[in-house]
Amino acid sequence: MIVLSSVSKRYPNGARPALIDVSAEIGAGEFVFLVGPSGSGKSTLLRLLLREERATSGQVIVAGRDVARIADRRVPQLRRIVGCVFQDFRLLPNRTVAANVAFALDVVGRPRHVVRSVVPEVLELVGLGEKADRYPDELSGGEQQRVAIARAFVGRPRVLLADEPTGNLDPTTSIEIMSLLDAVHRAGTTVIMATHNASLVDAMRRRVLELGDGALIRDEAGGRYDQTAPQPLQPSTSPPPSASPPGVVPAQPAGTAPAGEHSPWAAPARSGPVG
Amino acid sequence: MGGAGAQRPGRLMRPGPLASLLWTGLRRNLAMTGAVIVTVTICLAMLGAGLLLRAQVHTIDGFLLDQIEVVVDLSDGITPAERSALEAEMRRDPLIAGVRYETKKQVYERFRRDFRGSPDVVAGVGPEDLPAALRLTLADPRASRDIVVTYTGLDGVEAVRDQRALLDPLYRFLDAFTVGAFTLAAVQALASFALIYTMIRISAHGRRRETAIMKLVGASNGTIRAPFVLESAVAGLVGGLLAAGVLVAAKVFLVDGQFARQTMFPLFGWAPVWESAVVVLAAGMLAAAVMASIALRRHLRV
Ligand SMILES: Nc1ncnc2c1ncn2[C@@H]1O[C@H](COP(=O)(O)OP(=O)(O)OP(=O)(O)O)[C@@H](O)[C@H]1O
Ligand SMILES: [Mg+2]
Numbered sequence: 001m002i003v004l005s006s007v008s009k010r011y012p013n014g015a016r017p018a019l020i021d022v023s024a025e026i027g028a029g030e031f032v033f034l035v036g037p038s039g040s041g042k043s044t045l046l047r048l049l050l051r052e053e054r055a056t057s058g059q060v061i062v063a064g065r066d067v068a069r070i071a072d073r074r075v076p077q078l079r080r081i082v083g084c085v086f087q088d089f090r091l092l093p094n095r096t097v098a099a100n101v102a103f104a105l106d107v108v109g110r111p112r113h114v115v116r117s118v119v120p121e122v123l124e125l126v127g128l129g130e131k132a133d134r135y136p137d138e139l140s141g142g143e144q145q146r147v148a149i150a151r152a153f154v155g156r157p158r159v160l161l162a163d164e165p166t167g168n169l170d171p172t173t174s175i176e177i178m179s180l181l182d183a184v185h186r187a188g189t190t191v192i193m194a195t196h197n198a199s200l201v202d203a204m205r206r207r208v209l210e211l212g213d214g215a216l217i218r219d220e221a222g223g224r225y226d227q228t229a230p231q232p233l234q235p236s237t238s239p240p241p242s243a244s245p246p247g248v249v250p251a252q253p254a255g256t257a258p259a260g261e262h263s264p265w266a267a268p269a270r271s272g273p274v275g
Numbered sequence: 276m277g278g279a280g281a282q283r284p285g286r287l288m289r290p291g292p293l294a295s296l297l298w299t300g301l302r303r304n305l306a307m308t309g310a311v312i313v314t315v316t317i318c319l320a321m322l323g324a325g326l327l328l329r330a331q332v333h334t335i336d337g338f339l340l341d342q343i344e345v346v347v348d349l350s351d352g353i354t355p356a357e358r359s360a361l362e363a364e365m366r367r368d369p370l371i372a373g374v375r376y377e378t379k380k381q382v383y384e385r386f387r388r389d390f391r392g393s394p395d396v397v398a399g400v401g402p403e404d405l406p407a408a409l410r411l412t413l414a415d416p417r418a419s420r421d422i423v424v425t426y427t428g429l430d431g432v433e434a435v436r437d438q439r440a441l442l443d444p445l446y447r448f449l450d451a452f453t454v455g456a457f458t459l460a461a462v463q464a465l466a467s468f469a470l471i472y473t474m475i476r477i478s479a480h481g482r483r484r485e486t487a488i489m490k491l492v493g494a495s496n497g498t499i500r501a502p503f504v505l506e507s508a509v510a511g512l513v514g515g516l517l518a519a520g521v522l523v524a525a526k527v528f529l530v531d532g533q534f535a536r537q538t539m540f541p542l543f544g545w546a547p548v549w550e551s552a553v554v555v556l557a558a559g560m561l562a563a564a565v566m567a568s569i570a571l572r573r574h575l576r577v
């Protein structure tokens with residue numbers, strides 16, 4: 001599904017490259033954690049997959065397409081295949097939950113009967129069937145992230161990218177979001193989740209890609225967050241894809257980076273009720 | 276897999292959701308949109324006024340083609356032979372379409388007819404005071420000056436009067452106003468562009484979340500741009516409608532209500548008004564949409 005060959009990325013004004021010679025292959029239907037300290041290049045990698053940025057060198061292939069060589073006007077097609085959720089949810093404050101999800105279908109020209117039938121289904125799937133008519137500022141952070149996941153998933157992308165989706169959430173809510181992403185994965189979607197949440201990674205025991213200063217320093221199946229952490233007692237058997245997330249509440253506090261780096265998502269409240 | 280996800284890239288938004296985007300944008304941007312509408316209205320009203328002035332020039336031209344001739348006053352001492360020689364020469368002239376001889380008596384009668392509204396003038400002129408004349412209709416009314424030059428000073432010719440020359444001040448007046456109207460329209464067009472440019476910038480700022488989400492979920496560039504272009508086109512359309520209203524009002528109150536009583540010249544009818552209204556509407560919408568597209572290149576990266 002995704003092939004990275006010797007991918008490097010240097011931002012025009014960057015002192016050092018954000019990614020250096022990263023090569024990896026992610027199959028269809030895989031679930032991958034992307035870990036590494038702040039500034040190691042996780043978000044940059046995800047941006048390359050969305051063609052929000054282009055690699056300086058190397059090749060990024062998503063669903064068989066060389067991402068750098070997609071014509072500008074075909075980039076939207078890539079983005080319909082690759083859904084994305086963020087730490088800061090990015091919901092439209094003046095639209096209801098249902099309207100936020102419907103928006104993703106409306107703007108790609110899906111017919112009304114499809115929108116009408118698919119949106120309630122997806123809201124049911126993320127457990128927000130009852131709250132379809134609420135506005136984002138009437139929801140908890142976890143619920144807002146569910147809406148964001150519903151919006152990313154409603155177009156049935158083949159890949160879902162999640163950039164620190166639990167970064168703003170408490171441990172219990174993080175687990176709920178994790179289990180939702182797991183459900184999306186079990187529905188057949190390739191999921192790549194960049195995270196700092198060690199307990200989730202440790203509990204899930206999925207494939208882990210670790211970046212350090214832009215280089216890929218670990219690619220481990222059924223890995224833990226920390227390479228140096230003690231090995232598990234039982235031999236490394238990755239749990240079956242149907243496994244639900246752990247019941248243990250992670251000890252690690254969530255929430256690391258500030259929300260909304262350079263984007264229009266700073267203002268808190270909706271600008272006016274429009275429905 | 277991807278059954279629901281497989282779709283053609285170029286598919287546009289349905290009218291309903293698009294209208295709702297447009298509506299929220301217009302409401303959020305009300306003051307700015309209002310400013311754009313005002314400038315666009317002034318610009319288009321000027322454009323329409325220029326078009327109507329040109330229509331008026333054409334109306335007068337058409338009237339002159341029928342009515343106004345070059346009149347060659349004959350001296351009283353002209354012999355019949357001289358007169359027929361002169362007439363024969365005129366009939367050979369390619370610039371002259373027709374020659375008609377009027378006796379002193381006929382000239383006097385025409386004079387009484389033309390000035391029947393002013394009995395004082397008629398009373399001061401006797402039947403023998405006016406010269407006999409040859410009235411020339413021209414193949415091209417604009418060539419009247421050449422005719423004047425050719426026939427002035429010939430034997431038996433007292434004077435050559437170009438009735439169109441009498442209208443030169445009127446033509447200059449109309450031309451000046453036409454140029455003025457078009458110039459003002461051009462200046463207002465520049466002002467409109469500046470305002471639309473700003474409107475798009477503000478609108479792009481107000482819509483930046485929506486735009487970001489649209490990009491994220493794979494909306495086509497056309498879809499992302501559509502609300503902005505439509506917003507501007509709506510302002511252009513409203514401006515065009517207002518300007519068309521101004522043109523109709525000018526026709527009813529100014530042209531028909533005022534000028535018709537003050538001038539003996541024919542005034543343009545309704546056809547030029549409707550034509551100008553259509554031009555103004557189409558130009559307003561199209562130009563506003565094009566200006567918005569240009570501004571979008573600057574303010575919206577897609
Ligand atoms: N737009 C940009 N322009 C210049 N440099 C950038 C830009 N975005 C990121 N960088 C730099 O690239 C490097 C990697 O950044 P990136 O955001 O990918 O890290 P990250 O692993 O996602 O960090 P975090 O865990 O804090 O989100 C950093 O050194 C950062 O300063
Ligand atoms: Mg990041």
